[in-house]
Each structure stands twice: as C-alpha cells, then as structure tokens.
Amino acid sequence: MSLGPIHVIRQKNICSAAVIFLHGSGDTGQGVLDWLKFLVGDFALPHIKFYFPTAPLIPYTPSNGELSNVWFDRYDITPEVPEHEESLNVISQEIQGLIKTIRKDDNLPLHKIVVGGFSMGGALALHTAYRFSPGLAGAFTLSSFLNTDSAVYKQGQAFDTPLFMCHGDRDTMVPLSWGHKTHENLKKLGIDAEFHVIKNTMHEMKKHEILNLFQWIQKILSEKRQTDSQ
Template structure:
C-alpha cells in the first residue's frame, strides 16, 4: 500500500542542505503531526537550511483495532513487544520509505544529510529505516517508541554509524518507558551510539521542551554547510 499525502515545510534560507522526515504515530496523518509540531514550536517553525517532510501512512487494516482501517505504517499483532513483528507490512512500508528517501536524495540532499524520526509507531519505522532499509543517514530519532523483543532489525543491522536520539515519557501507560529503554539498550549493545532521555511527568505525548531539545539535536547532526 502506498503512502498518502506528503506535506513539506521548506527551508527559510536561500538553499536546502539538509532534510528531516517526520513520521507520525498510528491513526494520525502527516498534516496532523505537522500541526502538533507547529503548536509546540510556534506556527512559523523551521530552520534556514533544512526541509521538513511529513508523510502520511497508508490506510490499512489494523489488528489492534479489530481489523478496522487506520493510517498506520505497518500492522501489529498486538501493542506489546512480546509478539512477533508483522513482517509483510513492515517490509512493504520499508520499500516505500526507501523510495521517499530516494526522492529526497534526488532533490540534491545526500543520504548523510537526511535525518529520519517519528513518534510512537513512526519512531519504530524510523529505526528500521535508518539501520536496515536505508543505511547511511545522518541520524535517527524515536519519540515514545519501541521495537518488538525479537525484532528483525536486531539481526539485520546494516550500519552502526548513524547517531540515535530517543526520549520517552516517564508516565506513558500506552507504551511504557521500559519498552523504550529496552529497545535503546538492545541497539547500543549492537554498537549503535546515541542518547536516551526520560521526559518527566509525560504520558504518550510530546511536550514543548522535548521537541525543542530534539530540534537542537537535529541542528547538531545537520549543521549548516556552505552552499557550493
């Protein structure tokens, strides 16, 4: 199934030398996630040298909703790390992500100047994309996300050089912080370097300081470069 609408927030300067792909959580849309980030950062958010992409997941049957359709990146057998991954839909969306990243690269931004990340399910897909589907990216981030205990990613890591940024609400009841911590620990055991930050008094949501800290991290891994 192909992705739906793609929203773009263009750089505010003269040239684009970096790109960030934001992936929304289950049941959301690219526009909805963009509106959320704008609310937290201010309606005129942006960086002079970076394009921000907000794609929308395909509308597909989602098992945790009893098979009802929803905008989800891939299917899950259940919302828990204790079950197998739904490999068919995960592999399918992985090819879609490779295509999107290819289009961004074709626009003139090389792989090592592209960051991918997301919230909840979007963060999980970002991890698969950065470390398995499209190695060579500048960075990956996952907000309130987790991987299944026996994720196919753990045995198929294609790169360990992409820096990782993870954060998680310490009061999250939908995706407990321990799931995110375990994912981060499993990835670091494989040689992936990064940071994990608990967000105090936070449920399954994004807070203003959290997104502000994320943007500072993005600026660190995608600093301005002289346009040649």
C-alpha cells in the same frame, strides 16, 4: 499500499538537509505537523526541509482489523509478539522511494537526511535507518519501542548512525520500560544512542522535548558539514 499526502515545510534558504518526520498510528502527516506547530510555533531550522508523510490506510489488527493510517500492522501492541514482517517490508519500499525522491529533488546525499518519528513512526524510523536505508545522518524516536525479536537487532547495519530517543515517564500506552529496553539493545549493537526521560509526560510530545530534538538535529548535521569540508 502507498503513502498518503505529504506535507512539506520549506525554508527560504537553499536546502542543505532534510528531515522525514513519521507520525504515530492513526494520525496523519498534517496532524503531527499541526501538533508540532501548537507546541513550538512555526519552526524554521536554517537550510533544513521537513517532510511529513501520511501512512497508508490499511487494516490494523489491534483495532479489530479496522482501517487506520498506520505504517505497518502489529499482531498486538507489546514487544513480546513477532513483528509483522510482510507489512514492514511493504512500507520499507515506500519510505525508500520517498528518500530517493528527496535525494533527487533536493540534490542531497543520504548523510544529509534524518528520519524519525513519534510512537509507531519512531519504530519505522529505526527499521529505516538501521535496515533499509543505511547511511542516513541520524534517527530519532519519541515514545517508541521495538519488538523483542526485532529484525533491527538481527539484520541491522550502519550502526554509526547516531540516535536520539525520548520517552515519557508516565506513558501507559508504550511504557517507559519498553523504550529503555529498546535503547539498551541498540546500544549493545554499538549505536551512539541518547535516551532522555521526559518527566510528567504520558504518550505525547512536549515543547522542551521537541526543542531539544531540533538542537540535536542541527548539531549532527553541522558535524556532517564539518566532516565533508575536511
């Protein structure tokens, strides 16, 4: 299993931070990038480089085993089943490899890198930030959830990494209650987790949601710079 194409948004200024944006199941890095551009135009956050990797093409159980660009397999799309530990462990190696490459190429410490994503991408971001690569600047999820017995709750660490969560109130694919429960469980671990309900929104991203996310990213990275200078 290996990552597909990675699309990168570079800024004209020197890169002082990076964001890894993970797409939802069945999508691609280019697909979620195009979606963001449709919503907010050609965004440019000063000094921040965006990475949009593409998930491997693997058999996906909820789609009757058909090949799909997904980060990991699921036994079913519900929080009540066990996590597919084998595929999560495999993709964790790929994402850790990407983070290692970013750190080397952009000369960035872990605490200048943010990871997040939409739907399944957000779930992987939680595993990445709180299990596989502790010490990141922040994590974000858009319309995502964790399984009830998630390894994040049992094996998590680095709970000082802040979290930004959004969820549509009309989402029928990933119900709002799943997102709420995930937020509650993460808060119990001591994570500084914001949760924003997006009104009149299904399983999708909205313009004001993304603009608020970008503001949050700039805020936490600014706070990291202030800490570094002290």
